Amino acid sequence: MNIKCRYSGLTPQCAIVVATVRALKMHGGGPDVVAGRPLDRAYVSENVSLVEAGCVNLAKHISNTKAYGVNVVVAVNMFSTDTEAELNAVRKFSMDAGAFDAVICSHHAHGGKGAVDLGIAVEKACQNITHPLRFLYPLDISIKDKIEAIAKSYGASGVEYSDQAEKQIEMYTQQGFSNLPICMSKTQYSFSHDASKKGAPTGFVLPIRDVRGSIGAGFIYPLVGTMSTMPGLPTRPCFYEIDIDTATGKVRGLS
Structure with a gap:
């Protein structure tokens, strides 16, 4: 979706x-x-x-x-x-x-x-706006409060933080970045952290593995569960189709 x-x-x-x-x-x-x-x-x-x-x-x-x-x-x-x-x-x-x-x-x-x-x-x-734009949370609350507001909107009953996540939250807070908005790094396949949980699951605990900052861009992004920040690749990356024609010496599969 x-x-x-x-x-x-x-x-x-x-x-x-x-x-x-x-x-x-x-x-x-x-x-x-x-x-x-x-x-x-x-x-x-x-x-x-x-x-x-x-x-x-x-x-x-x-x-x-x-x-x-x-x-x-x-x-x-x-x-x-x-x-x-x-x-x-x-x-x-x-x-x-x-x-x-x-x-x-x-x-x-x-x-x-x-x-x-x-x-x-x-x-x-x-042309038919009946309510003013409102946000999920005010920016002046803590990083944890923002994360937990988002988690509850997903249907989570709570949030658990790894030691690394706790350490990073404390660092960003001390550095004065706790007023930044949150951008969750989470699987797109489920409201939860588990891609296999389809539909609209509720009552799960959302695990925050790490918390990182894109300070220049102006947001903090928690890593939820096993979510990776590696660049996304298709199921079969195009480099599989690239080869050299040994008869002509030309590279195939670049067009």
Whole structure:
């Protein structure tokens, strides 16, 4: 699930939550998706009940985003295997969860014209602001209080800190950086630290392994669980396709 914002100056007016039927089926308890292996039939055939079960994840995203006082538009990216019943289920669930609108988008297949309705919905959402922008926490509270406010918004019951994290928090506090906002470094696959916990888990304890600072950029980022800060690579990095043609001496796979 992805969240994007449209800005007017520095004040967001609308957030777009991007959802797909397949992702919601996974959050509803669908089979594991393994790179290089064909998708399970559950993801390419109609299963409305699986979609509806996964919509708890979407509802949590909508609720969390609305807490900032912005309108939420859900962009449902449509693919060829999605059925009308599945797409309608996502749209209905989105509206019931408080979205300003939920739009079926086909730009994957049709380019810009497949997202025209989304653009119109975002424009309307930006013209119908009913609450001022508000933040999850005030900047003048402690680093730990900020981390814990974020953790609770995920559904955590508490936070545990490693000795290293405690040491770093103390250092940044003494250096006068405790007023910086927090940017959590956490798996994108779950509200928790555990990528296997789908849907909208609750009652978990969020482990903070380390706390680091991007002081020049103006934020502090805790590392949640086993999250790595190594650059992300695709499942099969492109360097696997690069080789030398021994007959011609030319390099293949660079284009």
